[in-house]
Amino acid sequence: xxxxxxxxxxxxxxxxxxxxxxxxxxxxxxxxxxxxxxxxxxxxxxxxxxxxxxxxxxxxxxxxxxxxxxxxxxxxxxxxxxxxxxxxxxxxxxxxxxxxxxxxxxxxxxxxxxxxxxxxxxxxxxxxxxxxxxxxxxxxxxxxxxxxxxxxxxxxxxxxxxxxxxxxxxxxxxxxxxxxxxxxxxxxxxxxxxxxxxxxxxxxxxxxxxxxxxxxxxxxxxxxxxxxxxxxxxxxxxxxxxxxxxxxxx
Ligand SMILES: Nc1ncnc2c1ncn2[C@@H]1O[C@H](COP(=O)(O)OP(=O)(O)OP(=O)(O)O)[C@@H](O)[C@H]1O
Numbered sequence: 438x439x440x441x442x443x444x445x446x447x448x449x450x451x452x453x454x455x456x457x458x459x460x461x462x463x464x465x466x467x468x469x470x471x472x473x474x475x476x477x478x479x480x481x482x483x484x485x486x487x488x489x490x491x492x493x494x495x496x497x498x499x500x501x502x503x504x505x506x507x508x509x510x511x512x513x514x515x516x517x518x519x520x521x522x523x524x525x526x527x528x529x530x531x532x533x534x535x536x537x538x539x540x541x542x543x544x545x546x547x548x549x550x551x552x553x554x555x556x557x558x559x560x561x562x563x564x565x566x567x568x569x570x571x572x573x574x575x576x577x578x579x580x581x582x583x584x585x586x587x588x589x590x591x592x593x594x595x596x597x598x599x600x601x602x603x604x605x606x607x608x609x610x611x612x613x614x615x616x617x618x619x620x621x622x623x624x625x626x627x628x629x630x631x632x633x634x635x636x637x638x639x640x641x642x643x644x645x646x647x648x649x650x651x652x653x654x655x656x657x658x659x660x661x662x663x664x665x666x667x668x669x670x671x672x673x674x675x676x677x678x679x680x681x682x683x684x685x686x687x
Contacts, residue, residue, distance in 0.1 A: 443497070444496070445492045445497065446458060447492050447493055458660070459495070459662050460662055468637045468652055474686075477657040480640065517600055520602030528593060541600050567599060568595050571591040587619075603635070611646065612643075639651065643687065652668055664679050
């Protein structure tokens with residue numbers, strides 16, 4: 438999946454200009470982190486990329502197809518190739534791990550099987566295999582509410598993979614986790630990314646982890662891309678380019 442973000446602009450109704458001119462591209466199989474101070478526009482960018490928010494200007498191309506101006510059908514088809522995991526996991530707490538992973542299939546199912554929860558043997562087997570892949574083979578029937586934060590993020594990763602995404606958006610995936618668990622989740626994400634040649638775009642406040650796990654950094658400040666550099670760029674250069682005020686530094 439090749440993702441091109443070209444001069445994207447977003448102004449909210451209250452006239453906040455969250456994105457002024459964001460441009461960058463991501464090649465297939467890349468692990469790229471978007472960094473920047475609070476309010477830089479990172480979440481807004483991710484919401485536009487996962488289709489939950491429209492931009493006001495510019496273009497987003499997914500494998501050469503215009504995403505933001507596509508008709509509903511094309512937009513939906515592109516959206517199925519994009520998975521998202523969130524800081525707060527966004528799981529159904531009372532449902533089991535298996536059920537949460539299977540829920541990823543609901544948008545593609547006919548009304549009756551979806552309402553009756555009839556997913557079929559193949560989907561169930563795939564959900565269980567994904568739970569095994571993320572290290573939760575023994576938690577298939579466990580309600581999510583009984584899991585730790587790290588285990589919940591593993592379920593969320595399995596749910597995202599259930600839709601066979603080409604691009605995975607990871608929106609602050611380890612912000613709610615302790616440092617050891619956060620690192621384990623990023624190691625898992627990197628293993629999966631490398632196995633499946635998945636493209637990962639991560640939004641993170643943690644510069645050290647972004648540098649360790651990604652190959653490239655995109656720095657946003659006041660809605661504009663102010664850095665597009667290899668992840669091993671010296672931290673001093675990154676801080677100077679992206680975090681203009683000392684109090685914003687991570
Ligand atoms: N729904 C909204 N309506 C109005 N303004 C908004 C809305 N969502 C975000 N903003 C504003 O847009 C700007 C960018 O916000 P955004 O959440 O994208 O930043 P961020 O880089 O993700 O910040 P953080 O790291 O603190 O999560 C901020 O000034 C924010 O107040």
